[in-house]
Amino acid sequence: MACHVNSVIQLTPDSPLFPMAVNFSLQKLVVVMHSPFKSYRKISCSSRMRGDQFVVKSEMATESRPIADDRMLVFVPPHPLIKHWVSVLRDERTPSAIFRNAMAELGRLLIYEASRDWLPTVTGEIQSPMGVASVEFIDPREPVLVVPILRAGLALVEHASSILPSTQTYHLGISRDETTLLPSIYLNKLPEKIPEGSRVLIVDPMLATGGTIVAAVDLLKDHGVDNKQIKVISAVAAPPALQKLSEKFPGLHVYTAIIDPTVNDKGFIIPGLGDAGDRSFGT
DSSP, X not given: OOEEEEEEEEOOTTOSSOSSOOOOOOTTEEEEEOOSSSOEEEEEEEEEEETTEEEEEEEEEOTTSOOOTTSEEEEOOOOHHHHHHHHHHHOTTOOHHHHHHHHHXXXXXXXXXXXXXXXXXXXXXXXXXXXXXXXXXXXXXXXXXXXXXXXXXXXXXXXXXHHSSSOEEOOEEEEEOTTTOXXXXXXXXXXXXXXXXXXXXXEOSEESSSHHHHHHHHHHHHTTOOGGGEEEEEEEEOHHHHHHHHHHOTTOEEEEEEEOSEEOTTSOEESSOSOHHHHHHTO
16 A cells, blocks of 8 residues: 655754755655655655756555666664764764774664665574574575775774675775876775675765766676665765765665755765764774
8 A cells, every 4th residue: 555645844953864954856866764664755856946946756666566777775774773873973073993893883784774675695594402493594595795985984884794695895096186186096806806786885984076976986886796786885975965966866766864955065974073084983
């Protein structure tokens, strides 16, 4: 059962999706607020705007009504622990060690959400102390690749191996020119051949201008990985990056703790949390 409601939603400073009113539109982009049930709330942003409002389509959708494959999905899990760790990261007084721990805990929660209904499984029966039980395990034969983008991605991905039973980690080093804001790849540890059907998590804490994450996804595409096989994990995302991803990679899934409204002329997300790499490693 699904009910459909077309409505105009005012984005306010206490909105669960955006920390303040924003002024952007994303075509072919759906923002999903997770529900603890199989159904979820879907918010589709339209290119039409009325003052400070979006014209949106709000819908309670179920698994029997799949979302179109040509739209990028952005998942913003409304978990209080996720909001807590984002708040710790935002505070300029947070020391480096606590900042890094908060980033790791946030990564744990986001990776958990991203792996929901996504990991390959095998079923069977085992003998428990009290009898025979039907069981389901993660299939270790199906590769799951974790690709952190250095440096800050290392902190966000720290607990990935404790969540995902069988993973392979490949590092990408991508720096951004402070003047042009263009990305430059200085380290590429991706394997020459990525097995067909591999599931890939790209971990980049800050999706700001979009140059770095687009370069990373392009590299995976060059290795034959399809958009639908990739999920992006970030702590904070901003409209420019989401716009670029939605235009270039339909069907991509992005999991982020929060979406901030703007990026300044130096390429930093506002209000954001500063330089995630510097704050994670005390540099």
